[in-house]
Amino acid sequence: MLKSSLNIKVDRRDAKLVMAHFYVAFIALLVGGLAGLLQVLVRSGKFELPAGIGYYQILTVHGVVLGLVLTTFFIMGFQLAAVSKTAGTFTNKQRTIGWIGFWIMTIGTVAAAVMILLNEASVLYTFYAPLQAHFVFYLGLTLVVVGSWAVGTTIILKYAEWRRANPGQPSPLLTFMALVNTMMWTVATIGVAATVLIQLLPWSLGLVETVNVGVSRTLFWYFGHPLVYFWLLPAYMAWYVMIPKIIGGKIFSDSLARMSFILFLLFSIPVGFHHQLLEPGIDPAWKFLQVVLTFLVVIPSLMTAFSLFATFESYGRSQGATGLFGWLKKLPWKDARFTVPFIGMLAFIPAGAGGIVNASHQMNQVVHNTVWVTGHFHLTVATAVVLTFFGVSFWLVPHLTGRKLTKKMNKLALIQGYLWAIGMTFMSGAMHAAGLLGAPRRSSFSEYGGAAQAAEWIPYQIAQAVGGSILFIAIILMLYIFVNLAFFAPKGEEEFPVGEAANQTEKAPMVFENWKLWLGITVLLILFAYTIPFIDLIKNAPPGAQGYKLW
Structure with a gap:
């Protein structure tokens, strides 16, 4: 018999663990946002960094702190809350493992951040060899990954406990989604852990003189592309499950949501070569194979879009909407x-259209290593994902702290969202346009100040600075809202919205819970896509014991 584990409210002990993750995440938002503001001001050519601060130093801060720290801490906290709400309160043992993971991640974050701030690790977000950082930076990154595995273990243990208590029943949808993302993250981070522990850390300690750069970059992008879906799937969780409840509608299909998440698990990992289309040492046939696998990820994305807008239209029609787009008027735009x-x-x-360009061999050559790619990232993770995280915070933070989202905070939250949209339109739009004109990625404007072509980029660099300034104002406003909801908002009860499927008689097929099958297929796809290319990269490495000789 199915035992209902849906809590009315997340247990206060679990809430403390979740909020600890959120505190680190929003501190990262402030630090990374300030670094991003300085970065676009420098790129405008109208501003110089003070006190000997290096451009690539703040570029590394911006990428690592926002791309890795903010996202990982927020996602882990959000998933812990989702599982605690839908699968039941964590046991003391499970919660202890979660706390251990949190502190390991935090110690690693501080270690890596200190090295970046000391200018001992200005190696950018991708930390490619032959750029070399202090060994403490690599050790810190390793601790962040290992700590996330511990937090993920908490989710896995709770899922296993729920399944034992409810044999033959599909798990709660939110718990299922959190589990899929945790598994994808665990499999993907094996790549970055391998390159850091086996290659970069021994090299930075002076234990080896050389490193195979091709293998290092391949291991990074084995991790780097599923990282994008690790960011995205929690946003999908909110879109699929929470948004329908917020608007007063129903989830279009429980089974369709589960299928889309399984497809992301299968197709998000063996696709890293589409980030390496212009790199030597990888046979074009294998690049083509992974491009094909990359385009398969479009399928669950389109399934998600269909499901969401079907939910919106169904709700609008139920409220009396007529005409092709009449349902849009019925949505709660003031919420x-x-x-x-x-x-x-x-x-x-x-963002999705730009991703298709990035993954297409011929079109990729037009935008490869231009600021177009940066603009794409800012539409995906910095807009689609981050705005969804902000939207989640507006109800989850007061839910966890026993407070209320007041009308004043709701209004400020709307203003914050509109400011973000305006700022990102300026910044990301200018990045895409400048990228088409050949403006380089990662480089400061001053490096190209004497080039004739650079004159074409000036208006776009200024537009980026304008957009970045607006975004920083939106960040300050978001931090004000977060602090208010965490500490000062009136005491009360804020709903944790969990939607119900439109078809209550629908039971998700139990094949979705067959992890031997799905993880087995995932491993087979990875081995198929990477085994021979890895052998080639090692066997045909350039002169030197391990690859490129580094001086």
Whole structure:
């Protein structure tokens, strides 16, 4: 018999663990946002960094702190809350493992951040060899990954406990989604852990003189592309499950949501070569194979878009909407919990189109290593994902702290979302346009100040600075809202919205819970896509014991 584990409220002990993750995440938002503001100001050519601070130093801070720290801490906290709500309160043992993971991640974050701030690790977000950082930086990154595995173990243990208590029943949808993302993250981070522990850490300690750069970059992108879906799937969790409840509608299909997440697990990992289309040492046939696998990820993305807009239209029609787009008028546009994530959904449409360009061999050659790619990232993770995270925070933080989202905070949240949309339109739009003109990625404007072509980029660099300034104002406003909801908002009860499927008689097929099958297929796809290319990269490495000789 199915035992209902849906809690009315997340247990206060679990809430403390979740909020600890959120505190680190929002501190990272402030630090990374400030670094991003300085970065776009420098790129405008109108500003110089003070006190000997290096451009690549703040570029590394911005990428690592926002791309890795903010996202990982927020996602882990959000998933812990989702599992505690839908699968039941964590046991003391499970919660202890979660706390251990949190502190390991935090110690690793501080270690890596200190090295970046000391200018001992200005190796950018991708930390490619032959750029070399202090060994403490690599050790810190390793601790962040290992700590995340511990937090993920908490989720896995709770899922296993729920399945034992409810044999033959599909797990709660939110718990299922959190588990899929945790498994994808665990499999993907094996790549980055391998390159850091086996290659970069011994090299930075002076234990080896050389490193195979081709293998290092391949291991990074084995991790780097599923990292994008690790960011995205928690946003999908909110879109699929929470947004329908917020608007007063129903989840279009429980089974369709589960299938889309399984497809992301299968197809998000063996696709890293589409980030390496212009790199030597990889046979074009294997690049083509992974490009094909990359385009398969479009399928669950389109399934998600269909499901979401079917939910919106069904709700609108139920409220009496007529005409082709009449249902849009029925959506709760004055509710920041809906509107801010919806802006993120809209941003994901051009973001997805840009992703198709990046993954297409011929078109990729036009935009490869230009600021177009940076603009794409800012539409995906920095708009679609981050705005959804903000929208989640508006109800989850007061839910966890026993407070209320007031009308004033809701209004400020709407303003924050609109500011973000305006700022990102300026910044990301200018990045895409400048990229088409050949403006380089990662480089400061001053490095190209004497080039004739650089004159074409000036208006776009200034537009980036304008957009970045607006975004920083939105960050300050978001931090004010977060602090208010965490510490000062009136005491009360804020709903944790969990939607119900439109078809209550529908039972998700139990094949979705067959992890031997799905993980087995995932491993086979990875081995198929990477085994021979890895052998080639090692066997045909350039002169030197391990690859490129580094001086």
